[in-house]
Amino acid sequence: MGMAAAESRFHVLAVDDNIIDRKLIERLLKTSSYQVTTVDSGSKALEFLGLNEDDRNNSVSPSISTNNHHQELEVNLIITDYCMPGMTGYDLLKKIKESSSLRNIPVVIMSSENDSSRISRCLEEGAEEFFLKPVRQSDLSRLKPHMMKAISKDQKQEKHEEDKDGDEEKEEEIKSQRHQQQQQQHHQQSSPRASGNSKRKAMEDNLSPERTRARYSDIAAMV
Amino acid sequence: MDVAQLKRQLFEYTTLLFHEGFLDEQFTQLQQLQDENNPDFVVEVVSLFFDDSERLLNELAKALDQQNTDFKKVDAHVHQLKGSSSSIGAQRVQRVCITFRNYCQDKNVEGCLKCLQQVKHEYSLVKNKLETLFTLEKQILAAGGSAPM
Numbered sequence: 472m473g474m475a476a477a478e479s480r481f482h483v484l485a486v487d488d489n490i491i492d493r494k495l496i497e498r499l500l501k502t503s504s505y506q507v508t509t510v511d512s513g514s515k516a517l518e519f520l521g522l523n524e525d526d527r528n529n530s531v532s533p534s535i536s537t538n539n540h541h542q543e544l545e546v547n548l549i550i551t552d553y554c555m556p557g558m559t560g561y562d563l564l565k566k567i568k569e570s571s572s573l574r575n576i577p578v579v580i581m582s583s584e585n586d587s588s589r590i591s592r593c594l595e596e597g598a599e600e601f602f603l604k605p606v607r608q609s610d611l612s613r614l615k616p617h618m619m620k621a622i623s624k625d626q627k628q629e630k631h632e633e634d635k636d637g638d639e640e641k642e643e644e645i646k647s648q649r650h651q652q653q654q655q656q657h658h659q660q661s662s663p664r665a666s667g668n669s670k671r672k673a674m675e676d677n678l679s680p681e682r683t684r685a686r687y688s689d690i691a692a693m694v
Numbered sequence: 695m696d697v698a699q700l701k702r703q704l705f706e707y708t709t710l711l712f713h714e715g716f717l718d719e720q721f722t723q724l725q726q727l728q729d730e731n732n733p734d735f736v737v738e739v740v741s742l743f744f745d746d747s748e749r750l751l752n753e754l755a756k757a758l759d760q761q762n763t764d765f766k767k768v769d770a771h772v773h774q775l776k777g778s779s780s781s782i783g784a785q786r787v788q789r790v791c792i793t794f795r796n797y798c799q800d801k802n803v804e805g806c807l808k809c810l811q812q813v814k815h816e817y818s819l820v821k822n823k824l825e826t827l828f829t830l831e832k833q834i835l836a837a838g839g840s841a842p843m
Contacts, residue, residue: 492777492778583776583780605780
């Protein structure tokens with residue numbers, strides 16, 4: 472996961488064009504022990520997330536503030552104001568969900584307007600929650616489940632990919648082993664086959680220890 | 695005055711501000727976010743509010759002084775002011791902003807100008823009262839008292 476893993480605190484990116492609201496959300500998030508980065512626009516948010524909107528926004532201006540080196544940190548949740556000049560929170564939400572690299576990051580929308588069509592539009596677009604402003608400490612308890620869910624989803628995906636790679640590698644080895652076996656003479660077959668078997672056994676052990684254990688207990692039960 | 699008396703005075707003053715609608719529950723929320731590690735949080739946020747509001751009030755005066763009023767622009771400024779005042783609990787300022795926005799929607803210049811005067815008035819009142827509140831807190835600290843609120 473990188474250097475930041477040692478801290479293992481969630482990192483939240485907060486987006487709001489209003490300076491008072493940025494200060495407030497930052498304090499709220501910090502009381503929940505989250506790491507916080509605040510930006511004042513949707514385009515700055517995308518820039519921070521590594522998605523370059525257009526070439527006009529080249530410089531990193533002082534309106535991005537963070538309590539840590541931002542390049543290495545991953546973002547666990549994005550909380551954004553709805554009403555912002557230029558790119559609204561809704562536009563930002565759409566861009567995030569359209570991005571293959573960012574779409575798994577949970578997004579929460581904040582708004583001063585209790586507009587039900589606005590709320591449903593945001594939720595339909597993939598926002599996890601809709602907070603009415605001013606946001607309170609009690610609202611923040613709703614954030615953690617979304618960040619936990621996203622982390623476990625990532626871990627499952629990673630493990631699935633690792634297992635797949637592991638299987639593919641081992642299958643390759645076994646195929647080349649078998650090929651060698653077929654080319655050798657009959658009396659020499661035993662040793663290569665033995666090593667082939669042990670490799671296959673190793674693969675099975677890695678893949679599904681539960682299955683292996685179950686098999687043994689089945690055998691035991693049958694006896 | 696000793697610390698206990700000063701604290702009593704602060705408590706009564708704050709209660710009055712709430713009672714008269716200058717401050718609402720959101721201000722209490724801000725106070726709850728202050729602690730030993732962030733002892734100046736409320737003062738910092740309120741100072742930001744003062745600076746930002748003064749900027750917005752200037753912008754509003756300029757925008758409403760134009761020949762052809764850009765109501766979208768006026769509304770955008772009022773929206774900001776409404777948001778900030780709501781975030782610190784400056785209830786009376788927030789309420790005038792709501793009326794102000796309605797006049798913007800109706801493209802009513804007269805109404806907007808009246809609201810601008812009203813919001814300036816409410817703003818200066820709440821600014822005055824908050825500054826008094828902060829002074830009382832400082833007095834308590836100076837007299838050896840701990841965390842005022």
